[in-house]
Amino acid sequence: MKVRDILRVKGGTLYTVSPDEPLKRAVETMAQFDIGSLAVMEYGELVGMLTFREVIGSIARNGGTVGEVTVRSVMDDHPMTCTPETELDEVRPMMLERHTRYMPVMDNRVLMGVISFYDVAKAVVEMQSFENKMLKAYIRDWPEDDGAAATSATGGDNASAPR
Known part of the structure; x- marks a missing residue:
């Protein structure tokens, strides 16, 4: 089974945020849509991932509040990615090795979607x-x-x- 099979079942909804957005607004979006990650896009290109892991780390460093920081200051600016043609047998060890819960799926420089560890386990x-x-x-x-x-x-x- 390939990553494209997960994307086909999952659908095309993709939640994104700008790196210059306040973290507070990104957290509100994540809560509103009950999602654990946002793809960080700038000028139509993926520049990072924001997950609840980065949010919680930022809150811990900021004395328990979100504060006035931007997404750029807390996002993972080098997220591990895969392609739609990547086999799930390759994705699972990659995600486990780096403790990655969310992985952007890229077709060249185009973001096709984001798969979660849950999506992979379910498949x-x-x-x-x-x-x-x-x-x-x-x-x-x-x-x-x-x-x-x-x-x-x-x-x-x-x-x-x-x-």
């Missing part, structure tokens, strides 16, 4: 569930070996042929 569970159903159906319809054993015991296929 893997659905894929495994489908494979399990197919295997169970295959096992349930397993052909009986009685005919094959009788044929080989009597000397092959000619034994059952009309004489």
Whole structure:
């Protein structure tokens, strides 16, 4: 399964913010839409990611308040990315290695979407569930070996042929 399969199921909604927006406004957007990340876009290009991890870090450094900082001052300005053609078997270890919960999907310099660790886990569970159903159906319809054993015991296929 590829990242493009997740994007197809997930849909095309993409939440973005400008790097010069106040962090407070970005947090309000995240709360309003119940999302954990915003792609940070400047002049039509991805320049960073803002996730609840960066927000919480900023609040902790600022004595428990959002303060007057901008998105640029707290965003991850080098987010790990993948392409729509990246296999999920490649994405999972990448996300685990860097503790990344959100990954922008880029097609050259165009942002195609953002996948979350939840999206990846859900796709893997659905894929495994489908494979399990197919295997169970295959096992349930397993052909009986009685005919094959009788044929080989009597000397092959000619034994059952009309004489």
